[in-house]
Amino acid sequence: MRRLALMTAGVISLGGLAGLATAHPAQAAVRTVTHPAPVVVPDASITTATLDVTNLPGVITDVDVTLNNVVHTWPRDLDIYLQAPGSSRVVRLMSDACGTSATPLAGAFLTIDDDAGTTMPTNAACPTGTYQPSEYEPANDTLPAGTTFADRLSVFDGGNANGTWTLYAADDLGVYTGQLTGGFSLTIATDDAPGETTITSKPKKVTKKRSATIGFTANKPNVTFECKVDKKAWKACASPLTVNRLKPGKHKVRVRSVGDNGQVESTPAVAKWRVRR
Numbered sequence: 001m002r003r004l005a006l007m008t009a010g011v012i013s014l015g016g017l018a019g020l021a022t023a024h025p026a027q028a029a030v031r032t033v034t035h036p037a038p039v040v041v042p043d044a045s046i047t048t049a050t051l052d053v054t055n056l057p058g059v060i061t062d063v064d065v066t067l068n069n070v071v072h073t074w075p076r077d078l079d080i081y082l083q084a085p086g087s088s089r090v091v092r093l094m095s096d097a098c099g100t101s102a103t104p105l106a107g108a109f110l111t112i113d114d115d116a117g118t119t120m121p122t123n124a125a126c127p128t129g130t131y132q133p134s135e136y137e138p139a140n141d142t143l144p145a146g147t148t149f150a151d152r153l154s155v156f157d158g159g160n161a162n163g164t165w166t167l168y169a170a171d172d173l174g175v176y177t178g179q180l181t182g183g184f185s186l187t188i189a190t191d192d193a194p195g196e197t198t199i200t201s202k203p204k205k206v207t208k209k210r211s212a213t214i215g216f217t218a219n220k221p222n223v224t225f226e227c228k229v230d231k232k233a234w235k236a237c238a239s240p241l242t243v244n245r246l247k248p249g250k251h252k253v254r255v256r257s258v259g260d261n262g263q264v265e266s267t268p269a270v271a272k273w274r275v276r277r
Contacts, residue, residue: 031056032187039169039180046170056161057261058192059222063153064113065093066185072105072178079141079170084156085163090147091155096136098126114153144168161188192259195220202271214271215240216255223257248277
């Protein structure tokens, strides 16, 4: 899936630019995936549930989590965390929130979204709705081995969505119990949009040299580049690009970035100069 445009560094001669078509497949996506089985939270213990994501192009730009049909007789006992594939960060979705046996969760659907307008209360009921990650009494949280805590889902931004996501569900005191009766869902947005290319070095406006070197960069990672020299076809390239065998006259090199799954920059950067006799 990654980097479908070929990358070639070094020298390109004007006589050798033909061919090498670059494919541009489907762009990035928003996808919701669900672990439908109940996640039963053991009393005074912790359990995990996993969800596999595949073939989602681009890098993560947003993650929202929905805890489906949550039941618990003392909600503040619940600590629920999320870990992304390949990440050592664990986001506290809810911990010590939603009150006591006076405010039990009885089939609530709780969506956790960084951009929500409110957090879950700690001492009051949590009706079905959308909330920011909500953490109270962090000193009482149990950190999964080899990880560090984070309090915003945006910590996963820029990562790869594909792989195994892990939900940790803990009950931190005895007597009261509960479960995520409908499991949990992830809504993941990704982006493979290209960056904005900048020319960093180029020939003088007028020169006698019959070769030229153009340097360039983009303002975001995980992109490759395509170059178009004069009227030749677009071709994959890397910085610095060197062109040889230049004839006297005007010359132009256009450079555009290519996103992680093939999306191309709409406004290339341009280097122009003239070779005099």
